[in-house]
């Protein structure tokens with residue numbers, strides 16, 4: 528007897544042996560995975576004794592839900608509003624003025640759009656990098672819970688207004704000085720952390736240049752005391768290295784370590800510019816690196832040394848970043864870019880394997896969020912976060928190596944079913960927990976009023992005439 532019985536297809540378990548089960552089946556009860564094995568063995572107990580039976584094609588792929596470790600919910604409406612710019616002008620002239628003009632309803636519309644895109648493309652858990660007060664974080668968090676997704680939500684913490692060596696460049700609409708942002712994170716923590724084991728509240732300090740040493744240290748201590756996480760962008764561009772070297776005589780990872788921002792509860796995002804010593808320090812401290820190859824390529828930030836990090840034993844996870852830097856939230860597509868960037872960077876075709884990329888998108892992400900005891904693999908006792916990928920498609924034939932196809936050939940829109948915490952959240956490509964049409968309509972409406980107010984992104988940025 529099970530609530531949901533998933534039968535057929537190849538199961539990529541991601542368990543400790545990384546077993547792959549052909550013609551597999553999974554029984555789910557009370558949100559938990561009860562049994563995983565061959566369908567012919569489990570059928571007798573579950574096939575005719577389950578509330579819902581999901582029958583897959585023999586070549587469908589069943590795998591753990593994807594874990595996106597770097598998401599900006601508030602950037603969903605900023606897609607295509609900041610093309611062709613490197614990071615600092617991208618932030619200063621486009622992204623911050625738009626985000627700094629948000630009204631809460633518009634920020635919520637952005638969060639809804641991003642969440643819908645993530646669920647449709649196979650993400651079951653994600654890490655939001657930094658909400659601020661003007662977005663109305665409470666409503667966003669409550670929406671996330673109702674959508675059925677699992678999320679660690681970091682709130683931005685800051686007490687300065689610079690970015691690297693550039694002082695006073697943060698948009699006025701995003702400035703939260705003093706201890707306001709810190710205190711509000713604690714408030715959100717007490718209100719929402721641990722909600723149904725699907726919502727967690729993290730600290731999201733802004734990048735060096737916007738946070739004092741004292742505040743970084745205070746946050747690091749508090750996060751340990753509250754047993755929660757911290758995530759921060761680090762060493763994304765060369766200007767980040769110049770800042771910590773000039774001001775403190777330390778490389779970015781050394782700086783992070785010095786202020787308490789290393790350890791198993793810390794996710795550092797990008798870490799493009801890292802030396803061998805810094806990579807060693809990341810491995811020793813069990814700090815996670817969230818790799819976002821599309822964003823790094825588009826903003827011309829550089830190519831992160833991911834294959835070196837993996838060799839050194841760093842926990843590397845995967846993220847999409849946001850609407851104006853990627854410009855999508857499809858983690859399956861991100862896997863392809865992660866797999867392509869290392870051979871290009873190293874001129875070594877063997878620089879990274881698809882198995883490593885699949886680990887980055889699943890179990891490593893779970894470890895990054897400190898929930899690998901709960902999700903990230905398909906094994907009895909874990910919560911049921913499972914996606915089914917439809918392989919009956921031209922770009923996924925012939926069926927000779929499904930792992931290779933998943934990373935190099937599939938996109939998120941090949942995911943047809945999604946189960947999160949034992950609940951069917953998407954079936955045959957339709958999200959059951961959200962009104963898809965309404966979210967798309969709301970997104971356009973909210974975006975246009977935001978663009979009007981900010982005076983940006985009102986016309987398509989193209990060199991071709993539009994009549």
Ligand SMILES: [Zn+2]
Pocket residue numbers: 597599656760796848849
């Ligand atoms: Zn980011």
